[in-house]
Amino acid sequence: MNKTKQTFVFGFALFAGFFGAGNLILPPLLGFNSGPDWWLVTLGFIISATIIPLLALFGHAKLQGTMIEFGNKVSPIFSLIFCLCIYIIIIALPCPRTAAVTHEMAIAPFFNTSPLLTSIIYFSLAFLFVVNRNNALEILGKYLTPIIVLILFAIIIVGVFCDVAPMRGSNFESPMVSGLLEGYQTYDAIAGLVTGGIVIISINNSTGNMSFIDKKIMIAKSGFIAMAGLFIIYTGLIALGAFYNSEFPSDISRAELLSGLATKTLGNFGGAFLGVLVGLACFTTAVAIIMSTADFFKALFKESQRAYIITTIVCCVTGIFIGQFQVSYIITIALPSLMLIYPLCIVLILLNVIQEKYASKLVFRWVAFITFLFSLPDFLQFVMPPEQLEPVTSYILFAKQNLGWVLPALTTFIVVSVFLKLKSREAKF
Structure with missing residues (x-):
């Protein structure tokens, strides 16, 4: 496989890693609340949800190690604590959020069941997949991501060229800042720190004796490809939310708005189909998060399989408890921890990108x-x-x-x- 083809393969793999389906519910409501100022919130959102994650990948290209390398210059103990905090956050917040999004988009519209039941079944299945390390979800993910992307592109293209009612005004005093802070909720900067190390391992395993410089260039180019895909989708969904903001009630939820946009542009079947696909993609994301966290603690305790199992159980029990809540509630309770950890993520990323x-x-x-x-x-x-x-x-x-x-x-x-x-x-x- 030549270098260009390898770069695109890793670029699409990175995109799939960042493409947490739960993130899709964030941009439309941001646009919905911004109205004519949608382009300003887009600028802020893109900085924290696309540019900073891209710089995280540049940092990995420079360091070519793991996430723990990002904080080692402060001190190894600080770096370890920082990494532990990151893993605790992703297990307590974005991972359970995938179950909540699945319930609101793929279960609640069709079945009158409790979110707790969804959460129990969801994380029980996740536990089985993580413990058995079945590659079925990896194969499924390869097909899910392209299908969802195609549907989203169809929604964006159809929506942009449809005649809609005039937009309502903005609800934001500082649209760009609101977009920037909402980008924290994507966890994309954290994903850049976590998944970048995995990509390094993948490149080392598949490219043989490639030089340090060549790997650095490949990681950087792959990052551009991944972030370009996210940029198009995020911008398109924010714009759609703004264009259609007068056609939905002002108190609509994030999941309802995304489903509503899909229904208005592609019809009832399109909306239902997107909901089911997003639910499946959320599940693959949850399994990947739990597996990577369990791998981290397994390595921390000298490759202990017991540590792997215990971590998986803790992750799934936490997921069941928090995943039963509404998406809006999980997003709200995430704010304090994100306000504390995200600035540190950003400065560590920037410091690792600049010259020594x-x-x-x-x-x-x-x-x-x-x-x-x-x-x-x-x-x-x-x-x-x-x-x-x-x-x-x-x-x-x-x-x-x-x-x-x-x-x-x-x-x-x-x-x-x-x-x-x-x-x-x-x-x-």
């Missing part, structure tokens, strides 16, 4: 610390009354937009870099 001379251990440590420190108010706003935080947040620029960490992190990077530059000059003299 600008990213010393001291820079890593101070920028990570300041980012964490200034992310705390965004986290604490969900557990403390706003008036108690006001004396602090009033002095932090962009704190009201939940981006109070950005300028302090950037300032710290510049100050520490200048300090190291001056110190190196003094050493020469």
Whole structure:
């Protein structure tokens, strides 16, 4: 297989890895609430859900290791804790969310059953697949992803060229910031950290003695292909949500809106078919998340099969408990942890992408610390009354937009870099 073909193969594989069907419910409602400002929320959403994940893949191309490499310059202990937090978050939030999306899109429209029953059956089946490591879902995923993509393209193309009623106005004060923060809910930056390492292993196993530079180029190009696909789908769904925002009730849920758009553009059969396919794709995503988490803890405990089984049980029990809730509730309870962990993800990704001379251990440590420190108010706003935080947040620029960490992190990077530059000059003299 020549390099070009290999690049496209890995690009499509990366796209399938990022293409968590649960993410599809986010862009339409974002567009729905933004109306004429849909292009501004798209810009923000693309930054956090496409550009940052792409940079994570660039970081993997540079490091060619695992996720744990991203935080090693801060300290190995920090990196381990960071990775543990990432895996706890993906098991507690996006994994159960796939069950909730499946219930709302593929089960509730046809059967009057409880979401708890769906969650129990869903994660019981997931447990069997993870324990047996059956490749049936991998094969199924190869066909599911292209079919869903084709249906989405059909929905977007038909929807864009249909005559619709005038759009309602925007509900957002800062559309771009709202889009940026909603992009956190895709978990795509986290997916970039987690799946990038898996791609490195796949490339090493299939390309033989390819040089470090060639692998770096292949990973970067594959990343472009994957993110280009996500960019088109995310942008198209946000635009559709905006174009049709006057044709649905203002309190419509995310899952209902995606189903409604599919029905309006492709008819009842198209809407039902998409719902079932999304449910199946969510299941493959859940199995992949549980399996990768179980593999991580298995390696952490010296390839212990018991650790693998225990982790799988914990993941599935957590999934059953949280997966019975509505998608909107799971998205809401995810906000505190995302406000705390996502800024750290972003700065670690950016620091690992830039040149080594600008990213010393001291820079890593101070920028990570300041980012964490200034992310705390965004986290604490969900557990403390706003008036108690006001004396602090009033002095932090962009704190009201939940981006109070950005300028302090950037300032710290510049100050520490200048300090190291001056110190190196003094050493020469």
